[in-house]
Amino acid sequence: MPGLLNVGVVGLGRMGSVYARNLAQRVPNARLVAVADQKTELREAFGREFGGVRVYENHQELLNDKDVEAVVIISSTSTHQAVVMDAAAGGKAIFCEKPMSLSLEGAYQMQQAVDQAGVFFQMGFQRRFDAGYMAAKKKVDEGVIGTPVVMIATSRDPFRPPLEFCDPKVSGGLIADMGIHDFDLGRMFMGEVKTVHAVGGALAYPEMKTVGDIDNALVNMVFDNGTLGSVQLSRNSIFGYDIRTEIWGTKGSLQIGYFQHTPILVMTQAGITHDVVPHFMQRFEGAYLTQIQDFVNKVQQGQKPSLTGADAIAAMRISLAATLSCHEGRPVEVSEVDVKPAPVG
């Protein structure tokens, strides 16, 4: 039996804190040995609560900590490239939250760095570790629905983020920011994407136009094998967090997703009412835990990463092509967005 894997977490924001707590408390074969965050109050509060965990200001200090075997990178996307490249240089096993980078060039450079260093590198796409998507993948593989021919994916956030986070220079824009999960699922269930066509608009929040973003979009996809995909994205799911995916096959269909959060129905003269999952952490809490457990297991057991940089780059390419299609009003071949060096695959 292997011992505990010593892990450091870079970034203690909302998501980083979830990862750090999961590693400290709920992943039996991991030991959280260090955290790093430039915000003094975040790292000091964490340090007070978790007495034995070392607290650093900069990621490089954490990487210099000889006890850190693996690093989990949950800092802001703009920092991913520097942290990953430093961690690769330091020989650490790496987990990096999506999106890999804001630019395809950056992602290629990160991939080159980890390839050259030969370190373990796993990307985070938590939906792949959700019980519903895992059950769906298993059933597809078992042939329960015959051959998948269409994927329908709906991703709807319950509210608009602050405008500064909607700025496509920060978020990549609606299609990249929200759709990348669905594009990744498309690759998981259907295969590689050949062509996309997207339409969108700032329909619910006109102020979106001031930062150059949209709040609703529809993306049609044609996969290499001729099968089809539809992705529906929205920022104004005012009733809750609405994530649903359908895998449509020749012998049946799988629907993944649900609405209801609290197990109670209210039946009055107004009809029958229930609430809705409020946001992503309530929906995917278990998936985040399963995902980081999977990373620790894979590192410890010397297995291949469940999601590679090539996977993340492939999803980014679709995102970029769909964004381009939406801007130019025409179908876009995914290969149009490629830059040198050629895509890793």
Added chain:
Amino acid sequence: MPGLLNVGVVGLGRMGSVYARNLAQRVPNARLVAVADQKTELREAFGREFGGVRVYENHQELLNDKDVEAVVIISSTSTHQAVVMDAAAGGKAIFCEKPMSLSLEGAYQMQQAVDQAGVFFQMGFQRRFDAGYMAAKKKVDEGVIGTPVVMIATSRDPFRPPLEFCDPKVSGGLIADMGIHDFDLGRMFMGEVKTVHAVGGALAYPEMKTVGDIDNALVNMVFDNGTLGSVQLSRNSIFGYDIRTEIWGTKGSLQIGYFQHTPILVMTQAGITHDVVPHFMQRFEGAYLTQIQDFVNKVQQGQKPSLTGADAIAAMRISLAATLSCHEGRPVEVSEVDVKPAPVG
């Protein structure tokens, strides 16, 4: 109180028989006085069952019957133009089942004929008379979901028709044959369509390729007001008839449609299971009755038709544009499909 409206039905096939029975038995202010069908056995069997109803071989004989005030045309699409033009010339009130015609030119000629004759002319699109869609329209008009910004429509048939009926020369092709209902709903809920983009393939039944048709398609729409629509069409809904529509608004959403047919859940070690609405008549039986009742009421009360030829032509234009988009792999402006004379508005 007006007396009974004397109605004749042209066409006694599967759907024509439903219309004729509804008019004979379930529309209190109508009297079925005559039916016409070229198939001897169909019209004779009907005549035996409904003693007082006159039975004709040709539609012209039925139109010559002085007692026939209104004619309901459910014969095959290829005959619609001739029957409608003869009925208009005969001064009858006309109900015509969708699709109006297989060609836009034919539809324009029909529209011209009824306009010139000044007769009452109502098109059939039964979904508009379904309790779910009517409730949705009412709620949208009441502002329950704010402003509609996206429509998502799913239409899935439980099996492939015989190949000869799939031939686009007969059916118009998958997108026109099945999608026209969804395009009509798009106009009802969102407005006129400006641009469409469609992708499709013969993915479940490769033999479809032999007649030049497809079995699955996705259509993205942009409406004149900038709002969006997605239509998902399939012939291989192997578990049942799957018709769902979502109207997505700034303050909420409406989902129309359901799966369950028989009010029973089976709970065994295999899980919890229920059946599915098998086909369109089980789903829309009430809508067909409501629709023909509406026609009789409107004629009797001298009101405007609920759906005009212009409505049917508008839905046809979208169908044709989407079919063209699917063939040419590019977005198509709906106005590209226009022919002379200019579209009726």
Added chain:
Amino acid sequence: MPGLLNVGVVGLGRMGSVYARNLAQRVPNARLVAVADQKTELREAFGREFGGVRVYENHQELLNDKDVEAVVIISSTSTHQAVVMDAAAGGKAIFCEKPMSLSLEGAYQMQQAVDQAGVFFQMGFQRRFDAGYMAAKKKVDEGVIGTPVVMIATSRDPFRPPLEFCDPKVSGGLIADMGIHDFDLGRMFMGEVKTVHAVGGALAYPEMKTVGDIDNALVNMVFDNGTLGSVQLSRNSIFGYDIRTEIWGTKGSLQIGYFQHTPILVMTQAGITHDVVPHFMQRFEGAYLTQIQDFVNKVQQGQKPSLTGADAIAAMRISLAATLSCHEGRPVEVSEVDVKPAPVG
């Protein structure tokens, strides 16, 4: 092929009108030849709408009509005994809506009369002809849920009837008036009932006490074979008509019933809402048609009735025992309520 069965309907109230219309229009092998009702306006309005149907004031006039082969009795319960006995004396085939009689003595006398006359006699319990209950019975018989061991039945009306109809001297009281359907289903799925225990109260409408009735009750049953049943009755289902039944078996369970009426979900910040089946005709419209079709078929084909007087008497005995239990606060053996002559069966 047999010809048409000539049927007369006694009673044109709300339910009688439904039966008469079904027989006139929707049962192909029946011909409605006569109706009878003491209310002048009811019978004259019906006669105006259905030109060829003869209209009588008294049931005896209808029974004297030589063309009437079968009689469908939907008049008020207090008249059932006289009409059935006269119809039996007249040699008619008889369908009688539940409840058979307000007293067990009356029911025995009716049964004796039809037995002596040797006429066809079928009782109405429409739930047995509902698609859900028929599917459940089929699955139980196929062994899908193993051996049934518990039945849970819920019957809830959306409002209180006028107090004069709640008077137990008219209605039999809540347990008899509403529960008799569930007791009949208990016999259909589980077998004969040995012992009952009931509790109840005027909990939602205190004014019920002024007529000596209750508005909510719970009945526990033990069947002869040792299996169990629970019946839950209520008059204050303010959100709609709530009829559900569960058959609980050793290898699984069947749930019959549903809430949703219109196929639309409303999703707003208030949550996800749908409506509810409003009342029994919306829920069981199909069952009433299937039931009267079954009667006509059975008479024409010379088969045994689907539900006999003995079935109705058995359900009445359970109703009376449960009512007695509720009054006396003790378990009651069903046989305690027997009167002379001994129960038929």
Added chain:
Amino acid sequence: MPGLLNVGVVGLGRMGSVYARNLAQRVPNARLVAVADQKTELREAFGREFGGVRVYENHQELLNDKDVEAVVIISSTSTHQAVVMDAAAGGKAIFCEKPMSLSLEGAYQMQQAVDQAGVFFQMGFQRRFDAGYMAAKKKVDEGVIGTPVVMIATSRDPFRPPLEFCDPKVSGGLIADMGIHDFDLGRMFMGEVKTVHAVGGALAYPEMKTVGDIDNALVNMVFDNGTLGSVQLSRNSIFGYDIRTEIWGTKGSLQIGYFQHTPILVMTQAGITHDVVPHFMQRFEGAYLTQIQDFVNKVQQGQKPSLTGADAIAAMRISLAATLSCHEGRPVEVSEVDVKPAPVG
């Protein structure tokens, strides 16, 4: 801000391990300082995993540990009395998992001991801390459903425990073992119970008779205020864990509970299928955490316990009365089961 509460856990079986882990990892204001279990392997494995936690063989050793401020008792029911009385004598704050004791006499003695010692004493009934039941309680208190008049509770376990655990001398029998949660909920939503009537049988597992237990039961309750309750208990919920409760009010109803476990629907020619929550830990994992968090909070903040010994005794009295009713075939007043000393109130 108070510091951390130092807690010891007695009993490291399946449930004890859940409590110990929750206290060690997921209750921020608690510190797990010690555990005790007579099984060497259980306590040594726990000690290896949680390095800083002291490990004792006997509960008395744990109680002697001066650092232990509060004790959480999850050992077998037969040991509850001795541990609680020793903990009370030691002045510890006490949390005791249900059932309090196998005998009412024992429970009274425990209650006397904690009263005399003046220590904090909270009983565990985790359903009260489930999000669904908490939401229901809040809505009832807000008047959303008017006045509650009937409670319907269904508790069904997915399989039969080993026969030795079914022995009523160990488990108290089906009605006490499973029903006590529902009786507690009855008190929470409706008030005190006056009379019960129960029927039951060994219907699914005939071998139950060899140990004198049953596998299915129905219990009718009349509350002091005249409202009604029905509890349905079963050991053969072969498809999963089925816990549902309905609070039926004068203006509406609340249904608590759900079936679906994994967020996926499978749609094939067999129909639409989903899975079911497999067992209680999957259903109530969150409730167990909320419950022990509540205990720690209440102790730290010097507040009253959320559930007292009197609450547990009240639920036990109903259990005993219902069991007696089932044996004797008659309604039983709850007060019939009282013993000296008089019930604590």
